[in-house]
Amino acid sequence: MTLIAERPGVVGHPDEPEHEHGPTGIMKWITSTDHKVIGKSYLITSLVFFCMAGIMAIMMRTQLVSPDNTIVSQHTYNELFTMHGSLMLYLFAGPFAFGGVANYLVPLQVGAPDMAFPRLNALSYWLYLGGGVTMIAGFLTVGGAADFGWVAYAPLSDAVNSPGAGPDMWIVALLLTGFSAIFTGVNIVTTVFYLRAPGMTMFRVPIFTWNMVVTGILILLAFPVLTAALVMLWADRHLGTHIYSVAGGGVPVLWQNLFWFFGHPEVYILALPYFGMVTEVLPVFSRKPVFGYRGMVFATIAIGALSTSVWAHHMFTTGVVLLPFFSLMSYLIAVPTGIKFFNWIGTMWRGSLKFDTPMLFAVGFLIVFLFGGVTGIFLASPPIDFATHDTYFVVAHFHEVLFGSAVFGGFSGLYYWYPKMFGRMLRESLGKASFWFMFVGFWVTFMPQYLLGLHGMPRRIAEYSASTGWTTLNRVSTAGSYLLFIAVAIMVVNAYVSWRRPIQAPANPWDGHTLEWATSSPPPHHNFYRLPPIRSERPLWDFNHPEHTVRKYEEQRHGAVPAVAPAGAAPAGVAAGPSDGGDAR
């Protein structure tokens, strides 16, 4: 049924609770085009893939716990690290951010009733689910799942070296999820450009939404290249073309060029949304506006632009790339990232900090990502990269960057927005336990891997001999990975507890700044009955704390509109519960 969405007014609309009159249960899941339902579907699906990939990681760490271990075969080990990487990068980290959290929040943050193209949004979820299931189903084929690493380098990925249906299913899965990402990118950019609420100029849009705009543009830039490269790979495997094989006059390194031209923007597609999430969390729990709003926006744009011209730093050891160019560009990207760190610290500086679970995860993100970023600067230097390429040093580096953003940042966002999405609170005690297990487990897992890399342990090996002296460090790393498993298990228990014994979430449990907290938890169909006036980048804070409202906005308005809206004009959520988050729980 098509509904015509009217603009919510400041006054005039009654606060009638609107009943859901659509289908329920499995039909709601299948037929809904509401961005909130699709966002939650994306969120839960991507977390299921996250758990699957996590179990694969545990199996790999268990295999490596002692020398010459034979828990899994070499072949199975190859499948495990390929699918672990593919699931985490293609099916969890990206879709969780732009399909799950952004899908749910971007319309709410800009004050829109839905995404710009609701049916396209639903289509992108079904493409994602179909692709994900196809990828996993590779394990059921005779030859097993794809086993050439998540980067599928030619000539390892050709029909001779990787025969069978599993690799083809991997290709099909990436084609489908690639289109799903492109559709979501189009949807997000269009929504922000065309469906903002009155007064919500581009420089008042929350930082999370800004980061999603840049992410959307990066998706449009990167994923078509991957799709084209995959179609050519498939043609090489089945149609007898020789695009990537030397035998027929092709160029194997062309695959690397195409893949990493997708792959490096992809890394920022996976990182920028999580930067956005912690940028939403830090100001709210510091009870200050974000420090350097415009600096944050321009840093995001700079990271997005620079991410297009650093791809070959993954290919330093091929010997056919221009080392100075890519080394310099990779160093340059540290500058906008440094600006972001400066602003994050500036946001917390002299704020009145509240260490609730989202804030703990956000601070954990800052520490973990900083270490990952610094080792990234090491690796941008070709001499160091030559020594550490394809060792565990690189493995530790990218886990620190990606685990830091997608899991610490992602869980920060999940704990922060879970009350809004599901209308119930998560338990703080379990959340804090989850954080500490994860934080300790993280360092215990990945610090030994840096040392292993410096001792020369190559990545992607299933066995090593005792004479290498890598046993102790591998034992420590495996112990840490079990702590990470416990941390995620506590998170699952927390969700289960909140499902069985719900604590009702108020509309604005954290005393948030942005528009999503101005509506009820969970929001009604078409999101808003009323909106507060939008006069800064944190309209809801201005509305709830008129005494703090910045002087200049009042002066700009020449006193024509009172700083506090009339009593009857309270946003739907604010009237429902106390706005001071500290007491509301």
Next chain:
Amino acid sequence: MKTESYLLLLFAAFGAVICAVYWFTSYEDAGTVMLAAFGLLGLLPGGYYFWWSRRMTPRPEDDPEATHAQAAGVVGAFPSTSIWPFVLGLAALLVALPLVFGFWTAILGFTLAISAVIGVIVESRRGGVL
């Protein structure tokens, strides 16, 4: 609309500059083509937005002083339920699977895709029911 166009044009300008720098330092084809395409990705929509932003009536979302009353009225039509995205997604899966298995799923896939396209158009025309 101006800010949006400047954002895209900024990407276009960066793409053009970096493309030129990359070509004259490396003379490598694949990367140069992709960087040029990146510049065009910013230029085409950005140029159109820029052209249009000088002709359109100003929008309340670009006005820092706009009130909600100024923009009262219909935002747009948003379908709340539709079976066709699911059908189209299933069709896409069935059309893609012949890359691995036999061609027969594609027949079913194309049938479903055509019916889904018809379904979406009909739904849009009449306001749509499930």
